[in-house]
């Protein structure tokens with residue numbers, strides 16, 4: 001790798017920046033002897049609820065389980081259809097399937113890449129029970145429209161907020177217009193622990209109580225059980241997340257600054273840049289451009305020591321290895337399929353320096369200026 005190589009994630013730099021505080025928090029947990037369902041988890045849940053401005057949060061062991069346990073707690077399962085998007089990380093649909101329900105995919109909006117709210121109505125059947133919008137790349141979906149549709153058809157709304165903690169809609173907050181919000185704390189997310197973690201946030205106390213039971217072997221009282229799971233957020237992770245949560249808004253602001261540098265630097269480049277509707281506050285979990293020559297650009301950047309990845313090059317309805325197959329009922333999803341063929345995520349994390357961002361921009365522009373010559377070289 002060239003000396004000036006730029007990786008895709010900043011979590012080790014982030015750890016080094018907070019090392020003294022994080023090390024101390026972890027050592028305190030080790031000395032405390034309380035590692036599971038202990039005081040750090042309780043404190044983190046309180047602080048997270050305050051941050052989300054929602055009454056309850058429940059820490060679980062991943063974003064995937066946050067989704068699964070919400071579906072189960074809402075009574076969703078076999079025979080039910082849940083509307084979601086195909087342009088997302090696989091876990092969104094996987095959790096629907098694991099709950100026993102069937103995912104129904106709606107195409108994405110050509111501008112925002114979030115679920116196309118104008119196409120939801122057509123996907124609703126007598127079996128539809130819920131809508132699961134994903135706040136893709138850190139941009140909130142159009143929750144106002146989704147809430148309206150859900151109300152008209154008596155559907156639950158569960159927000160997959162794995163990529164968008166800290167984001168806001170135009171005059172609405174995440175969690176304000178839904179039954180529950182699902183968060184992921186896997187290390188590469190905007191708020192990440194040192195491994196896997198997740199949480200559910202909601203204003204529905206009964207739902208939270210149910211999920212507390214489900215995450216702990218169906219138990220709310222020692223020795224009394226119904227069937228549940230082992231899906232708790234460990235106290236070591238909770239302690240780390242408490243240290244990081246205090247910095248989250250600052251990090252989101254830095255992500256927006258970096259996005260502005262990319263927006264300005266790449267304004268004339270032959271590619272589609274991320275779009276933020278007015279009034280929305282993006283948290284840029286990822287900075288995703290689209291180009292018809294994506295593979296060439298990705299290879300060029302990688303050859304220059306800049307890691308650019310694809311989110312997601314195979315949409316969920318295009319996956320071969322899934323039980324719901326390529327059944328005809330999943331209508332073609334042209335916007336999602338075009339994204340899958342053209343998305344490229346540039347390095348985006350708060351620890352990037354302006355100089356590094358400028359270097360990425362420079363190399364993208366170099367590629368753009370020389371791409372014909374480069375593509376001939378490649379053949």
Ligand SMILES: *Cc1c(COP(=O)(O)O)cnc(C)c1O
Pocket residue numbers: 061062063064065088089091092134160162163183184185186196197198
């Ligand atoms: C990361 C992610 C998940 C799953 O979260 P895990 O903590 O990895 O289980 C679900 N949905 C989306 C959109 C994600 O990005």
